[in-house]
Amino acid sequence: MTDNMGLAPERSDREALLRYQTASLQRVSRTFALTIPCLPAGLQEAVGNGYLLCRIADTIEDDPLLDGEEKAHWQKVFLQVLRREVPAAEFAAGFGARMATEMPAGEHDLIAHSAEVVALTHSFNAIQQAALIRCVEIMGEGMAEYQRRASRAGLIDQADMDRYCYVVAGVVGEMLTTLFLEHEPRMRDGGAPLEALAVSFGQGLQMTNILKDLWTDWERGVLWLPRDRLQAHGLEPEALQPGMRDPRFQGFLQEMLALAAQHLRDALTFTLQIPAEQTGMRDFCLWALAMAVLTLRRIAENPGFRSGAEVKISRDSVRTMILLSRLLHRFDPLLDLAFRVATKPLPRAPL
Known part of the structure; x- marks a missing residue:
C-alpha cells in the first residue's frame, strides 16, 4: 500500500x-x-x-x-x-x-x-474527498475550541449550544448530504432545504447524546447545556446533581427534550427526500432517527436518571425498530404516522 x-x-x-x-x-x-x-x-x-x-x-x-x-x-x-x-x-x-x-x-x-x-x-472522487476533508476541518477546529472552554459552567446560551452541536454533528450532516446527492441527485427534486435539514438532523442526534450522557459528562467536570436556559428556570449550573428531581430542573429537561424532538422531526423530513426505492439510504437515516427517539422517550420516562445506562435502549427495542423500518421504509405516510406515534409521549415545544 x-x-x-x-x-x-x-x-x-x-x-x-x-x-x-x-x-x-x-x-x-x-x-x-x-x-x-x-x-x-x-x-x-x-x-x-x-x-x-x-x-x-x-x-x-x-x-x-x-x-x-x-x-x-x-x-x-x-x-x-x-x-x-x-x-x-x-x-x-x-x-x-x-x-x-x-x-x-x-x-x-x-x-x-x-x-x-x-x-x-x-x-x-474529488467531490467526496472535498466533503470529507471539509467536515474534518470544521469538526477539528470546533472541537478544539469547545474543549478549551469545557467546564461545569455550561455553554453560554442556546445559540452557543447550537454552534457546539453544529461542529460535532451538524457538519457531519452536511458531509452526508453532499455524499448522498453525489450518489442520488434526485433528492433535490422535493425542493426541501436539504443542508439545513441535515444540520438540524445532526443537532437532534447530538442533543439526544448530550442529554443521555449528561451525568457522565458532569462527573468528569463538563456540562454541554445552555446556561441561559437553566437560569431562565431559576437554576445555576453549579446546583445540578445526578438524579435531581427539582421541578425547576424537570421543567428545563422537558424543554430540552421538546427541542431535540423538534430537530428529529426535521430528520424525518430529510429522510423522506430520499427516493423511496433507495431503501438502504432511508434505513441508514431511519435507524439513527429511531434510536434517538427511543432514547428521548427513555429519558422522559425516567427524568431522575443518574447515568446513561439507566436510559439506554434495549436490544429488543433496536430489533423491533429495524423490523419496522424495513416494513415501512417505502411508505412516506406510514413513516410520518409512526414518527407521530413514537414522539407522542415527548413534550412539545411551544410554537
Whole structure:
C-alpha cells in the first residue's frame, strides 16, 4: 500500500483498505457498524471512511492526558495529512506515542492504521474527498475550541449550544448530504432545504447524546447545556446533581427534550427526500432517527436518571425498530404516522 502522499492505491490494495475499514468500524462503533452496511455500494465506502476520519478527530479530543494546545496541534497535523502536506505515518507515530494508554483498544488500532484510512480517503472522487476533508476541518477546529472552554459552567446560551452541536454533528450532516446527492441527485427534486435539514438532523442526534450522557459528562467536570436556559428556570449550573428531581430542573429537561424532538422531526423530513426505492439510504437515516427517539422517550420516562445506562435502549427495542423500518421504509405516510406515534409521549415545544 502507498502512503497518503503517494499515488492512489491499486485495486488489490484498495480492497485491503476496505477490509480494514470494515473491521475498524466494528471495533469503534457498534451503531455505525450496523447502519453503514445498509448503504448502496459506492456510498457505503465513502460514508464509512468519513466516520473513521471523524472518529480520529474525536479520539484526539477525548484523550484525557492532552491539554487544549496539544489537542489543537494534533487536529492541525491530521488536517495536514488529509491535505497531503504531512505523511500519515508521521501523524500515526507522533500522536500514537502521546495517546493515553487507557484509551479504547479500537482507537489505538485506528490511530496506528490512520495511513490506511487516509489512503482510502484519497482514492475517492474529488467531490467526496472535498466533503470529507471539509467536515474534518470544521469538526477539528470546533472541537478544539469547545474543549478549551469545557467546564461545569455550561455553554453560554442556546445559540452557543447550537454552534457546539453544529461542529460535532451538524457538519457531519452536511458531509452526508453532499455524499448522498453525489450518489442520488434526485433528492433535490422535493425542493426541501436539504443542508439545513441535515444540520438540524445532526443537532437532534447530538442533543439526544448530550442529554443521555449528561451525568457522565458532569462527573468528569463538563456540562454541554445552555446556561441561559437553566437560569431562565431559576437554576445555576453549579446546583445540578445526578438524579435531581427539582421541578425547576424537570421543567428545563422537558424543554430540552421538546427541542431535540423538534430537530428529529426535521430528520424525518430529510429522510423522506430520499427516493423511496433507495431503501438502504432511508434505513441508514431511519435507524439513527429511531434510536434517538427511543432514547428521548427513555429519558422522559425516567427524568431522575443518574447515568446513561439507566436510559439506554434495549436490544429488543433496536430489533423491533429495524423490523419496522424495513416494513415501512417505502411508505412516506406510514413513516410520518409512526414518527407521530413514537414522539407522542415527548413534550412539545411551544410554537
